[in-house]
Amino acid sequence: MSASRAILVTGASSGIGRAVALRFAAPGVELHLSARDPRALELVLEDVRARGAAAHAHALDLLDAASIAALARTLRDVPLAVLVNNAGAAESAPFLRTDDALFERMLAINCTGPFRLTRALLPQLLAHGADAAIVCVASTAAKVGAPYVAAYTAAKHGLLGWMRSLAAEVAKKGLRVNAVCPGYVATPMTERTLANIQAKTGGTREQALEAILASSPQRRLVEPEEVAALVHFLASREARSIHGQALAVDGGATS
Ligand SMILES: NC(=O)c1ccc[n+]([C@@H]2O[C@H](COP(=O)([O-])OP(=O)(O)OC[C@H]3O[C@@H](n4cnc5c(N)ncnc54)[C@H](OP(=O)(O)O)[C@@H]3O)[C@@H](O)[C@H]2O)c1
Incomplete structure (x- = not known):
């Protein structure tokens, strides 16, 4: 990779996200890492x-939206090649207890927020040329669909919707x-899901794990590094004919 990547x-x-950052980390790469709390990024x-x-x-x-605009301003002069x-x-909540605030929060973080960030950074990515890539981590x-996650599911479906539309729009431009x-x-998000199930059912962590893995033919958690490897590949030149796709890394759950 060149120094401008x-x-x-x-x-x-x-x-x-941490696994993705580490997968891309190599001499000549300039990584910009974000989180709400930048102090939490120190170890990474x-x-x-x-x-x-x-x-x-x-x-x-x-x-x-102001935070997204501020980051885009900060990165204005960065020759951005890849946005993850x-x-x-x-x-999660049962459908009848999914109130407007929960629904809107899930849409904002999982669909609208990434849309706004992508829109703000798109001119830079297009300017970068043929090896620029956007990879969205959907789900x-x-x-x-699955029970109790209507808001999250709607948001992640929406994320794929604008991703596919953008892909169609920029296909001839190289991005x-x-x-x-x-x-x-196997991430803190899944640990929170397991703790939540345990709190609701009174069962053990093993029982909660068995319940969430029931939908996966491989009956195991995916490792973050497996997802990071696919993200890295999709951002590489080797994947130059893969465009507008939503690739599952799920042990066969959606096969
Ligand atoms: N874990 C799974 O089983 C799984 C499965 C399918 C898809 N995914 C997707 O994979 C992605 C990463 O999940 P993960 O499991 O790695 O989650 P995680 O361990 O909870 O990490 C989430 C990351 O997002 C940041 N974040 C949270 N809220 C944010 C906000 N409002 N604005 C900006 N950054 C925010 C967090 O940092 P701060 O808290 O400091 O902001 C943290 O860096 C998510 O999009 C998730 O939906 C996860």
Whole structure:
């Protein structure tokens, strides 16, 4: 990679985003990492720099349009080649208890926020030329429905919707746009899901894990590094004919 290959990874302080940042970290790469709390990025910055990459931390709250605009201003002169829209959040509730605030929060962080960020950074990505790429971290919830996650599911379906439309719009301009759709991944988000199930059912962590893995033929959690490897590939020249796709990394859950 050339020294001008700058990469922005949102939600890089934890889980999949951290694994993505480490996967891209190499000499000659300039990584821009964001989270709401940039202090939470300190350890990731250290690990990324230890691999020879330049690294910068940025505060970003995808629930706040002003925060998105501020990050875009900060990155105005960065020759951005890759945008990884990874940050997201998952809250669950039965359909009848999914109030407007929960529904709007899920849309804002998982769909509207990444849309706004992508729109703000699109001119830079288009200017970069043929090896520029956007990869969105969606979910199996972008492809199929499941109980208690109507808001998250609607938001991730929406994320795929604008991703596909953008892909159609920019296809001739060289920028590639894709998404990955993980099943349950071994990250703090999944640990919170397991704790939530335990609190509701009174069962053990093992029982909660068995319940969430029932939908996966492989019956195991995906490792964040597996998702990161696919994100890295989709951003590479080897993937130059892959465009507008939503690729599952889910042990066969949506096969
Ligand atoms: N874990 C899974 O099983 C799974 C499965 C399918 C898809 N996914 C998707 O994968 C992505 C990463 O998930 P993960 O499991 O790695 O989650 P995680 O461990 O909870 O990490 C989430 C990251 O997003 C950031 N973030 C949270 N709220 C934010 C906000 N409002 N604005 C900006 N950044 C925010 C967090 O940092 P701060 O808290 O400091 O902001 C953190 O860096 C998400 O889009 C998620 O929907 C996860």
